[in-house]
Amino acid sequence: MRHVISLLLENEAGALSRVSNMFSARGYNIESLTVAATEDPSMSRMTIVSIGSDDIIEQITKQLNKLVEVVKVVDLSEAAYLERELMLIKVRATGKDREETKRMADIFRGRIVDVTESTYVIELTGSATKLDSFIEAIDKSLILETVRTGVSGIGRGDRILRI
Amino acid sequence: MVLTGAEIVIRCLQEEKVEYLFGYPGGAVLHIYDELFKQEKVRHVLVRHEQAAVHAADAYARSTEKVGCALVTSGPGVTNAVTGIATAYMDSIPVVILSGQVPTAYIGQDAFQEVDAVGVTRPCVKHNMLVKDVRDLAASIKKAFHIAATGRPGPVLVDIPKDVTAQKCEFAYPKSVAMRSYNPVVKGHSGQIKKAVQLLLEAKRPMVYAGGGVILSDAADKLTKFVKSLGFPITNTLMGLGGYPGTDKQSLGMPGMHGTYEANMAMQYSDVLIAIGARFDDRVIGDPAHFAQVARKIIHIDIDPSSISKRVKVDVPIVGNVGDVLDEMIKLLDATEERSDPDALATWWKQIDEWRARDCMKYKNSDEIIKPQYVIQKLWEVTKGDAFITSDVGQHQMWAAQYYKFDKPRRWLNSGGLGTMGVGMPYAMGCQFAHPGSPVACVTGEASIQMCIQELSTCKQYRLPIKIINLNNRYLGMVRQWQEFFHGNRYSESYMDSLPNFAKLAEAYGHVGLEVDKPGDVEGALREAFKRKTDLVFLDFKIDQTENVYPMVQGGKGLTEMILSSEDL
Ligand SMILES: Cc1cc2nc3c(=O)[nH]c(=O)nc-3n(C[C@H](O)[C@H](O)[C@H](O)COP(=O)(O)OP(=O)(O)OC[C@H]3O[C@@H](n4cnc5c(N)ncnc54)[C@H](O)[C@@H]3O)c2cc1C
Ligand SMILES: Cc1ncc(C[n+]2csc(CCOP(=O)(O)OP(=O)(O)O)c2C)c(N)n1
Ligand SMILES: [Mg+2]
Numbered sequence: 172m173r174h175v176i177s178l179l180l181e182n183e184a185g186a187l188s189r190v191s192n193m194f195s196a197r198g199y200n201i202e203s204l205t206v207a208a209t210e211d212p213s214m215s216r217m218t219i220v221s222i223g224s225d226d227i228i229e230q231i232t233k234q235l236n237k238l239v240e241v242v243k244v245v246d247l248s249e250a251a252y253l254e255r256e257l258m259l260i261k262v263r264a265t266g267k268d269r270e271e272t273k274r275m276a277d278i279f280r281g282r283i284v285d286v287t288e289s290t291y292v293i294e295l296t297g298s299a300t301k302l303d304s305f306i307e308a309i310d311k312s313l314i315l316e317t318v319r320t321g322v323s324g325i326g327r328g329d330r331i332l333r334i
Numbered sequence: 335m336v337l338t339g340a341e342i343v344i345r346c347l348q349e350e351k352v353e354y355l356f357g358y359p360g361g362a363v364l365h366i367y368d369e370l371f372k373q374e375k376v377r378h379v380l381v382r383h384e385q386a387a388v389h390a391a392d393a394y395a396r397s398t399e400k401v402g403c404a405l406v407t408s409g410p411g412v413t414n415a416v417t418g419i420a421t422a423y424m425d426s427i428p429v430v431i432l433s434g435q436v437p438t439a440y441i442g443q444d445a446f447q448e449v450d451a452v453g454v455t456r457p458c459v460k461h462n463m464l465v466k467d468v469r470d471l472a473a474s475i476k477k478a479f480h481i482a483a484t485g486r487p488g489p490v491l492v493d494i495p496k497d498v499t500a501q502k503c504e505f506a507y508p509k510s511v512a513m514r515s516y517n518p519v520v521k522g523h524s525g526q527i528k529k530a531v532q533l534l535l536e537a538k539r540p541m542v543y544a545g546g547g548v549i550l551s552d553a554a555d556k557l558t559k560f561v562k563s564l565g566f567p568i569t570n571t572l573m574g575l576g577g578y579p580g581t582d583k584q585s586l587g588m589p590g591m592h593g594t595y596e597a598n599m600a601m602q603y604s605d606v607l608i609a610i611g612a613r614f615d616d617r618v619i620g621d622p623a624h625f626a627q628v629a630r631k632i633i634h635i636d637i638d639p640s641s642i643s644k645r646v647k648v649d650v651p652i653v654g655n656v657g658d659v660l661d662e663m664i665k666l667l668d669a670t671e672e673r674s675d676p677d678a679l680a681t682w683w684k685q686i687d688e689w690r691a692r693d694c695m696k697y698k699n700s701d702e703i704i705k706p707q708y709v710i711q712k713l714w715e716v717t718k719g720d721a722f723i724t725s726d727v728g729q730h731q732m733w734a735a736q737y738y739k740f741d742k743p744r745r746w747l748n749s750g751g752l753g754t755m756g757v758g759m760p761y762a763m764g765c766q767f768a769h770p771g772s773p774v775a776c777v778t779g780e781a782s783i784q785m786c787i788q789e790l791s792t793c794k795q796y797r798l799p800i801k802i803i804n805l806n807n808r809y810l811g812m813v814r815q816w817q818e819f820f821h822g823n824r825y826s827e828s829y830m831d832s833l834p835n836f837a838k839l840a841e842a843y844g845h846v847g848l849e850v851d852k853p854g855d856v857e858g859a860l861r862e863a864f865k866r867k868t869d870l871v872f873l874d875f876k877i878d879q880t881e882n883v884y885p886m887v888q889g890g891k892g893l894t895e896m897i898l899s900s901e902d903l
Contacts, residue, residue, distance in 0.1 A: 180515070185464075230640060237638065239460070239461040239515060239516050241515055242514055334514055
């Protein structure tokens, strides 16, 4: 099962490698990992997407909690939550593909943020699956490069992760 | 008061009441060594290899309730220390390691003797930190001692660049540590504790499985009271030996791969199993799937939530400190007359006594050749079961664990989790420093002892009257045993050729050395050795080369699938 785990950790040098080290040392999988400081600059917020059985995810959250710099851990996917990922995708845009690609970007509520005679850069936000679908929907041979941020997640409504 | 970083380091150690600092100097820590020189409170012990410094600090911690402390230089000093750090980590031992680092401006430039100490040690420390600013130094060291000793203990490394030890700042030692990210649970959940006690009182075939957490929590007395008041059988893991008196009749001995028949059978066939500060290690329960075949309720007390339901699903998890949780349980038991059904318990004990009657620890003694088990039995008699015993790793370790009956905690020092050959002598050193005047013996093998043999020199310098019990079988015995059982007697690289004359080697270092090859001389040699109160005595026992450790549960097999003797092969 895919889980979206969110954590607050001290914004200190080495904290990130401690987290990623724990995953590789114990053989856990990381689909994506994003991290940045919060409104309180002494604290970072990290979102990790991992795939594993319930037992493994339970161990992952326990092992994360055990890291001295980790302040709080929550498995967002246990209840209602939102997830977003940003993708920048550069596609070849010449001839009839220019129109077609623009149309697809509109359907997916993407924005074209860079235009040259032969290329577009499309900016797209959404759930990871939405970004996957966009890639599926356009002609693969047109894709020049893609860059994705990885998932950021937040609980809905009263589910608040703070200290 | 304005102090240099080096002065601050020493002041911090004094504040932490560090008696002994085990270390080895080098360029990056010269300022610190200079300050050590100028004071007397913290006594430095110069080892001969950094691995031994950390092992000795680790042993100091294992044999006391205090935190051990080691000091090493940058680069090779740190890499040499890694084995020691990993050993302490696997057994949850509180040690603070101070390492020198190249000056901050040089970090990352492949400077002379630079190694990323924080990176190298990250997977085998509880925590570590690089102190880049002298103003953070005192607080970092305070934190290190706090983190090492609290919660599930473990090693903490503080990496200190050379320029930081020279810079000055105002010194004030923090009185306490407050960390929003680190607050280990101590008290157990009272509802869970009630549930557990109820379950225990309803048990028909109860079993107590106690581990190293009991020792780390200094809760041996509480555990003994608890087990006595219930009348239940108990087994202590290799790390938990001494947590309950090994000579008491409720003790079934050690569980696991080389545990007793009765302990393993009772673990498997209990209907309520309470694990106390033990982590269901693969060497203890064998194959988890086989273990899970029997339906039983499991209660698990552990301070580290990640130890719970890691390998075995449990029914009543209790996160907390063993001592505190046992206090609560004893209170509940004291408040009720209720006890588990006496008939059921009697039937259970009858069953256990039948298992016991197999006498799985029996061995054929000989008049011709020294049996290792016999040496340990005599060691136990000669020391009246009251010595500090350290061991290395191998067959001798198992024989020491099986045949020396530990009645008290913190008397048995060995590497269980990492299984580090070479710990034996440094462990004896750290232990002897912590307990001057007490008998300390190191049970070792001719291979293990050679992994830190240079420490004979340290022992001489500090006049440590350790007794080394070398069970010399001229084999990497534990490896040979596996090759005999599972690799068709192909003894690939497990024979030790060209061994030194250990007695003479000991003498060369200025100690007393003695070779013993007749069973009739064993006891006399041991008595003689322990009579020499001020000498290190190296007893080189030439033992039966082909002796194996029984019982044995093969790796990956179930707990009840034991090889009890050579007849089962
Ligand atoms: C050659 C060899 C053979 C071995 N054979 C055996 C064998 O036959 N039988 C055997 O038992 N072992 C054997 N071992 C050792 C084995 O590998 C493990 O090290 C050992 O079984 C672990 O012991 P433990 O479960 O008590 O846990 P420990 O490693 O001692 O861990 C302690 C547990 O208690 C918890 N804890 C710590 N402090 C507290 C506290 N204050 N309160 C509550 N909980 C706390 C920790 O979180 C941890 O989960 C062998 C090792 C070697 C090298
Ligand atoms: C540092 C290290 N290397 C290798 C091993 C693997 N190993 C475990 S026991 C053993 C043999 C130990 O031989 P010895 O010290 O003579 O003890 P014996 O088993 O003969 O009693 C070896 C090589 C280990 N535990 N530690
Ligand atoms: Mg040997």
